[in-house]
Amino acid sequence: MSATTVPAASSTWDRVKGYRPPSRFLPVIATLALFVGLFGAGGVRYEGFSDPQVLLSLLIDNAFLIVLAVGVTFVILTGGIDLSVGSVVALSTMIAAKTLEMGWSPYLSMTAVLATGTLLGLLMGLLVHYFDIQPFIATLAGLFLARGLTYLISVESISINDETFTQLAFKTIRFGDYYVRWTAVVALLVVAVAAYVLARTRFGRTVYAIGGSESSAMLMGLRVAFTKVGVYVISGFCASLAGLMFSLYILSGNSLHAIGMELDAIAAVVIGGTLLTGGRGYVVGSLLGVLVLGIIKTLISFDGTLSSYWIRIITGVLLLVFVVVQRFASRRQP
Amino acid sequence: MTQMDAPRVQTGAGDPPVERAPVIEMRDISITFGSVQALSEVSVRLYAGEVHALMGENGAGKSTLIKALTGVYSIDSGVVLVGGEKHSFSSPLAAQAAGISTVYQEVNLVPNLTVAENMLLGREPRRFGAVHVREMNRRARETLHGLGVDIDPGSLLGEHPIAIQQLVAIARAVDVDARVLILDEPTSSLDADEVQKLFEVMRRLRGQGVAIVFVSHFLDQVYEIADRMTILRNGRLVGERMVAGTPQLELVKLMIGRELETLERLDRSQSSSAGASSTPVLKALGISRKGSLEVTDLELYEGEVVGLAGLLGSGRTELARLLFGADTVDSGDVTIRGERRRLRSPRHAIDRKISFSSEDRKSEGLVEDLTVADNMLLALQASRGWLRPIPQATRERLVEQYLKALDIRPADPTALMRNMSGGNQQKVLLARWLITEPDILILDEPTRGIDIGAKAQIQAKVAELAAQGISIVFISAELEEVLRLSDRLVVMRDRRKIDERPNHGVNVSDVLRIIAGESRSEREEAEGA
Numbered sequence: 001m002s003a004t005t006v007p008a009a010s011s012t013w014d015r016v017k018g019y020r021p022p023s024r025f026l027p028v029i030a031t032l033a034l035f036v037g038l039f040g041a042g043g044v045r046y047e048g049f050s051d052p053q054v055l056l057s058l059l060i061d062n063a064f065l066i067v068l069a070v071g072v073t074f075v076i077l078t079g080g081i082d083l084s085v086g087s088v089v090a091l092s093t094m095i096a097a098k099t100l101e102m103g104w105s106p107y108l109s110m111t112a113v114l115a116t117g118t119l120l121g122l123l124m125g126l127l128v129h130y131f132d133i134q135p136f137i138a139t140l141a142g143l144f145l146a147r148g149l150t151y152l153i154s155v156e157s158i159s160i161n162d163e164t165f166t167q168l169a170f171k172t173i174r175f176g177d178y179y180v181r182w183t184a185v186v187a188l189l190v191v192a193v194a195a196y197v198l199a200r201t202r203f204g205r206t207v208y209a210i211g212g213s214e215s216s217a218m219l220m221g222l223r224v225a226f227t228k229v230g231v232y233v234i235s236g237f238c239a240s241l242a243g244l245m246f247s248l249y250i251l252s253g254n255s256l257h258a259i260g261m262e263l264d265a266i267a268a269v270v271i272g273g274t275l276l277t278g279g280r281g282y283v284v285g286s287l288l289g290v291l292v293l294g295i296i297k298t299l300i301s302f303d304g305t306l307s308s309y310w311i312r313i314i315t316g317v318l319l320l321v322f323v324v325v326q327r328f329a330s331r332r333q334p
Numbered sequence: 335m336t337q338m339d340a341p342r343v344q345t346g347a348g349d350p351p352v353e354r355a356p357v358i359e360m361r362d363i364s365i366t367f368g369s370v371q372a373l374s375e376v377s378v379r380l381y382a383g384e385v386h387a388l389m390g391e392n393g394a395g396k397s398t399l400i401k402a403l404t405g406v407y408s409i410d411s412g413v414v415l416v417g418g419e420k421h422s423f424s425s426p427l428a429a430q431a432a433g434i435s436t437v438y439q440e441v442n443l444v445p446n447l448t449v450a451e452n453m454l455l456g457r458e459p460r461r462f463g464a465v466h467v468r469e470m471n472r473r474a475r476e477t478l479h480g481l482g483v484d485i486d487p488g489s490l491l492g493e494h495p496i497a498i499q500q501l502v503a504i505a506r507a508v509d510v511d512a513r514v515l516i517l518d519e520p521t522s523s524l525d526a527d528e529v530q531k532l533f534e535v536m537r538r539l540r541g542q543g544v545a546i547v548f549v550s551h552f553l554d555q556v557y558e559i560a561d562r563m564t565i566l567r568n569g570r571l572v573g574e575r576m577v578a579g580t581p582q583l584e585l586v587k588l589m590i591g592r593e594l595e596t597l598e599r600l601d602r603s604q605s606s607s608a609g610a611s612s613t614p615v616l617k618a619l620g621i622s623r624k625g626s627l628e629v630t631d632l633e634l635y636e637g638e639v640v641g642l643a644g645l646l647g648s649g650r651t652e653l654a655r656l657l658f659g660a661d662t663v664d665s666g667d668v669t670i671r672g673e674r675r676r677l678r679s680p681r682h683a684i685d686r687k688i689s690f691s692s693e694d695r696k697s698e699g700l701v702e703d704l705t706v707a708d709n710m711l712l713a714l715q716a717s718r719g720w721l722r723p724i725p726q727a728t729r730e731r732l733v734e735q736y737l738k739a740l741d742i743r744p745a746d747p748t749a750l751m752r753n754m755s756g757g758n759q760q761k762v763l764l765a766r767w768l769i770t771e772p773d774i775l776i777l778d779e780p781t782r783g784i785d786i787g788a789k790a791q792i793q794a795k796v797a798e799l800a801a802q803g804i805s806i807v808f809i810s811a812e813l814e815e816v817l818r819l820s821d822r823l824v825v826m827r828d829r830r831k832i833d834e835r836p837n838h839g840v841n842v843s844d845v846l847r848i849i850a851g852e853s854r855s856e857r858e859e860a861e862g863a
Contacts, residue, residue, distance in 0.1 A: 024490070200464040205447065205455055212444030219442040220506075221427055221456045279446040 027273025028285040030325070034318075035288055038295045046302040054298065056180050062294040063183035064089070064245040068265040069272070069286040070194045071238025074231040076269055077198070078210045079278025080135035082232065084124060084142030085239040086261035088117050090254070091146040092243020096165075097158035097253025106164035114240050120146060121236015125229035139232075143262070150255040157254040160247060169248040183245045190238065194283045203227060211278025267315055268293055271322050292318070355418060357382050357545045358434070358514055363402055363412035372398045375412070376571045378564050380514060380545040385536060387560035387577065388549045389589055391785030394566040396549055400516055404429040404436050435507030436516040441499045443506070445492030450474035452491045453506045477509050478502075481535045497528030501535055508539065515539060516547040521555055522783055525645065533559050551783065553582055565589055589786065613672055615805045616688075616774055618657065621666030626652040628830035629666065634774060634805045639796065641820030641837070642809045643845050649829035650809045651693055654776045657807070658690035659683040684717050686774075689767035693779035693809070699763045700751050707733045707747035710765045717770055736765035741791055757788025764792065768799070775799065776807040781815060793819055813842045825849060 043050035059066075068085050075082040092113045099109040120142055127138040160166070172179040198204035206227040209217040218224045247253060272289030274281025296314050300306045356379040365373040373395045380386050388396045401407045403414065405423030414421050416432055423429040426436070443452045450471045451458070459469040474487035483501050491499055500520055507515055517536075521529045536546055536559055548560055556563065557577060565572040565588045572588050616634040621627070627649050634640055642650040655661045657668070659677030668675050670686050677683050680690070692698035700709055710733055715724060724732075730747075737745045740761040751759060760780055767775060777796065781789040796819055800806050810816050816823070823840060825833040825848045833848045 196464075200467075202455070202458065202460075202465060205451055205458075205465060208447055209444045209451075209455060212446040213442075216442040216444050219426070220444070220452075221430070279444070 024280075025282070027280075027322075027325070028282055028288065031272050031285055031288040031292060031322075035292050035295060038292065038299065042295070042299050042302065046299075049298075049302055053178050056178055056184070058291055058294045058298060059184040059187065060181045061249075062290050063181070063187040064242040064249060065261070065264060065268065065294075066187040066287055066290045067190050067238050067245060068242040068261065069268045069290050070190050070283050071235035071242070072262070072265045073269050073272075073274055073281060073283050073286045074194070074198075074207060074238075075135070075235045076266070076274050076276060077207050077278055077281055078228060078231050079214070080128060080228075080231065081139060081266070081276075082124070082142075082235045082239075083136065083139040083262050084120065084146055085235060085242070085265055086258045086263070087143045087146035087150070088120060088236065088239035089243040089246050089258035089261055090256070091120075091150045091153075092117060092240045093247040093250070093257050094150045094153045094158070094253035094255060096244060096247045097160050098153050100160055100162045100165065101158055106162050109162075110244060113244055114237060117240020117243065118233055118237045121233045121239070122229065124236070125232030128232060129225055129228045147255070153255075154253070155255060157252050157256075159252045165248060166251065169251060183248060186241075186245065190241070191283055191287050198283060203230065207231060208279055211275075211280070264293065264315075267319050271318055273322070276323075354381060356380055356415075357417060358403070359415040359418075360399070360403060361413050361415065363399070363414075364410050365398060365402055365407055366410055371569055373402065373569045376566065376569070377412075378571075379574070380547060381562070382513070382543045382545050383540050384561045385540055385546045385548050385559050387556045387563035388547060388566070389556065389563050389585065390566035390572075391589060391787050394589075394785075395569040396566060397518065398569070399566070400436065400518060400547070400549070404434055404516065430510055433511055433513035434516070435510055435512040435514070436518065437500065437503045437507050437520060438518050441496065441503050443491055443499060443503055445490065445499075447491060448488050449478075449485060449491050449494070449502055450487035452502055453477065453487070453509055457510075473509075474505075477505050481505055481508070481538060483535070495528070497524050497531060500524070501532065504532075504535060504539075508544070512544060514545045514547065516549075518549050519551070519783070520548075521550055521552060529555065551785070553585065557582065586786065614669075615671060616657070617669040619667045619669070621656055621663045621668065623652070623656060623661055623664050626661065626829065627656060628828075630831045632657070632824065632831070634807065636805055637800050637803045638821045639800045639806045639808050639819050640822050640824055641816035642807060642824050642826060643813055643816050644826030644849060645811075648826040648849075650826045651778055652829065653826065654690060654778050654807060654809060657683070657774075658688055658776055660690065681716075684713065684770065687770075687772045688774040688776065689713070689770060689772035690776040691763050691767055691778060691780055693782065695756075695759060695763055700759055702750070702752035704751055705748050706737075706742070706751060706754065706762055709751050709762050710736060710747075710769060713766045714769045732769050736768065740765055740795060755784075755788075757784035757792075760784055760792065761788065764795065772804065774805045774807070776809075778809045779811065780808075781810060781812070789815075813845050817842065817845070 039049075039055070042054075048054075068089065072082050072085060095113050095116055096109050099112055100106065104112070124135075124138045124142045127133045127141075128135050168182060170181075172181055173185065198207060206217065206222045206224070209220065209222055210224060210227060214224060243258075246258065250257065268289035269281070269286045270276060270289070271292055272281065272285030272287070274285060293315060297311050300308065300310055358378075358380040360376070360378045362375045362377055363373055364371070364375055376395065376399060378386075378388075378399065388399065390396050398407065402409050403423075405425050405428050408424075409422065414423075416434075421432060423432065423434075429436075447455065448471075450467075450473075453474045454470050459466040459473065461469070471487045478485065478487065478501075481501065481504070483498070483505070485494065485498060491502060494502070504515065504517070520532060524532065533555075536548070540546060548556070550556055560577045562574065562576055563580070563585075564574045565585070567589065575585070575588075614633040615636050616632075618630070618632045620629045620631060622629040630649070630653060632640070632653065642653065644650045652661070656663050657677070659679050659682050662678055668677055670688075675682070675686060677686070677688075683690070696702075701712070704712075707729065711724060711729055714732075718724065733747045736742070737747065742758050742761045742765070751762065754762065764777075764780065780796075781792055784792075793815065796806060796808060800821075808816060808819055817837060817840060820837045823833075823835055823837045823845070824831055825845060827849055
């Protein structure tokens with residue numbers, strides 16, 4: 001179908017994003033244009049900005065946020081929200097640090113982290129679907145629960161000295177003068193898998209159907225319960241994976257880690273063109289959303305004269321602009 | 335691609351097959367909800383290759399019967415025979431698996447997926463575990479083509495008009511090898527062309543041997559498409575008739591019994607108060623709003639009913655909204671009792687004693703989770719302001735009075751609005767505005783989707799209100815109704831007034847001709863006079 005309805009644009013790039021005519025990609029294309037524009041502006045303005053390594057570092061520094069945003073994208077596509085992911089990241093760093101400190105094998109430790117996050121996601125999903133609790137409230141409870149558990153494990157920061165972890169953390173893949181870390185590769189892999197699942201599997205299409213109209217999806221005989229719980233499980237898993245990547249990045253467990261990171265993730269998803277009411281959006285957009293937020297940080301650090309609070313102000317303005325644009329875009333729909 | 339189990343029978347509306355075993359037979363079905371007997375010993379026979387109309391007022395038991403057949407409600411006594419075998423469905427999915435599909439008035443599909451996905455999701459063709467998009471689109475196109483609908487299956491459903499979406503819903507139902515297709519009020523949001531398109535699809539399916547159940551309030555449509563009908567009243571079977579051998583009048587009598595007299599009485603009691611007073615209560619001069627109404631004049635006199643006739647989108651609702659201040663005018667003046675007023679918001683209009691009952695009673699009128707009494711008093715309370723509550727005694731008196739005056743059933747002020755039937759909801763809305771004692775009442779489609787009995791009562795009330803001196807703007811898609819009630823007729827087309835004349839000896843075909851723009855000379859005559 002992509003070949004027949006997408007004239008002259010059926011490149012691999014389009015296939016990754018889905019198989020729809022370009023009009024549906026407009027928000028994603030807008031975000032891409034913004035990213036390219038910001039990168040170009042930086043390249044013109046600051047020396048050394050146009051170095052490809054700047055891009056690769058952007059991926060490395062934001063790998064965990066990309067994974068987090070992918071998970072949240074699933075939830076938002078169904079019309080839900082997941083506020084717990086930041087706390088789950090903190091809890092993950094803490095579980096990793098604590099279990100390693102207790103002498104667990106690094107692989108067992110990682111398994112424990114992923115299992116905890118997934119389980120928390122499952123719990124919230126069950127609450128949302130079977131007890132009909134609003135996602136905002138259910139995941140707000142999850143936010144407090146995960147943060148509280150983190151404090152319960154330790155109020156002090158615990159550093160990670162395990163050899164496997166440190167090796168993973170510093171291991172790089174080199175292409176000539178340039179390098180990426182494994183976490184960046186994992187992040188891109190997660191994006192690719194998620195994009196495939198959303199575009200081409202029954203589960204993924206059901207996610208969109210629920211976002212469009214949950215009652216209709218039910219009457220169409222789709223597996224609404226499975227899918228709705230499933231997105232929170234995916235989000236929980238992604239959050240704990242992001243937590244693992246974050247602990248590799250920062251090499252410590254701390255109950256003060258990742259405070260407010262869920263909001264960064266949600267902001268990235270919205271800037272990436274996903275409708276908060278559900279049903280429209282692509283994970284590639286969320287990836288671009290994270291990169292846009294990241295490049296703003298990079299720009300400000302290159303500038304050197306601007307304070308870091310400008311990051312927040314610009315993020316706020318961008319978010320507002322995108323929500324307003326989306327409002328107009330969705331109003332045109334019949 | 336759709337394989338029908340039923341034999342292929344070629345039928346036309348004129349010669350429905352009779353001597354065959356029914357595909358579905360429901361025998362002596364009874365259902366009670368608590369102490370209410372919703373259905374008592376109702377029997378229905380559905381035949382392959384026939385359109386079967388289910389007729390009856392609201393509350394007659396049509397939807398209960400459909401829900402009993404599709405497994406939404408469980409049956410207390412009686413049997414459902416599918417192809418001669420006893421069946422009972424525990425859920426809509428089980429009924430679907432047996433080839434019984436339902437398409438509801440509200441399209442239950444997802445606008446943000448493609449047409450093909452909406453038709454096939456849940457049983458889509460797959461390759462290597464992934465949705466096989468090309469194959470899915472091919473199948474969808476084939477099915478749609480078989481129904482005579484040529485749209486791109488890869489386009490988003492939401493890009494198409496409601497009528498097409500409804501056809502897609504039917505295509506989805508048919509693709510599950512439907513032997514029985516239930517269409518619950520499929521035409522209520524369609525215009526005439528779209529209805530024809532739907533009927534074309536229905537005829538095709540009938541030709542393929544599908545048994546179609548058709549529920550509609552529009553008698554003309556039933557006479558156009560249906561072969562056989564079953565008439566229900568108050569949960570009881572009144573009779574089964576062949577459409578061809580049943581005059582409309584007889585059908586109406588069967589459906590509503592004595593209440594037909596109310597309608598006939600009304601026809602004779604045409605009020606003739608029009609033009610009695612010299613200054614208009616309301617005068618709109620050259621009002622317009624970009625994108626919704628071209629420059630239009632309207633005068634409204636005391637005790638007069640002005641009927642707005644016109645097709646959907648002709649500007650009749652838009653005019654009403656401007657008069658009520660729901661939208662603001664770009665140009666023009668509104669004069670109320672000789673004083674120029676700017677209507678900036680509904681609140682202003684309400685203060686000038688103008689009331690407006692919206693055509694969309696579900697989303698712009700009633701509050702479903704409040705009681706009948708609360709819904710009735712909403713407008714009065716709003717106009718008093720929240721700091722001046724209505725005394726309990728007054729509340730009770732008003733509610734009691736209007737429950738009785740409008741014959742609202744059940745006459746229970748504490749009943750939740752969502753549990754009332756459409757006709758009674760509409761009466762509550764009417765009561766809401768009457769309680770505020772308006773001088774001007776704008777009624778936009780007050781009788782849409784409600785049964786004939788309630789319709790007659792509301793029409794009678796409108797005539798009565800006009801006799802009491804209230805000026806009424808009456809909007810309805812049903813021209814007969816507009817003609818029956820109005821003293822003066824305003825015809826709208828393309829977002830402006832194209833004709834205005836006293837309602838003397840005007841009939842439906844005259845109005846249709848005006849709308850179609852064929853009687854220019856006649857209109858000039860009328861204007862000259």
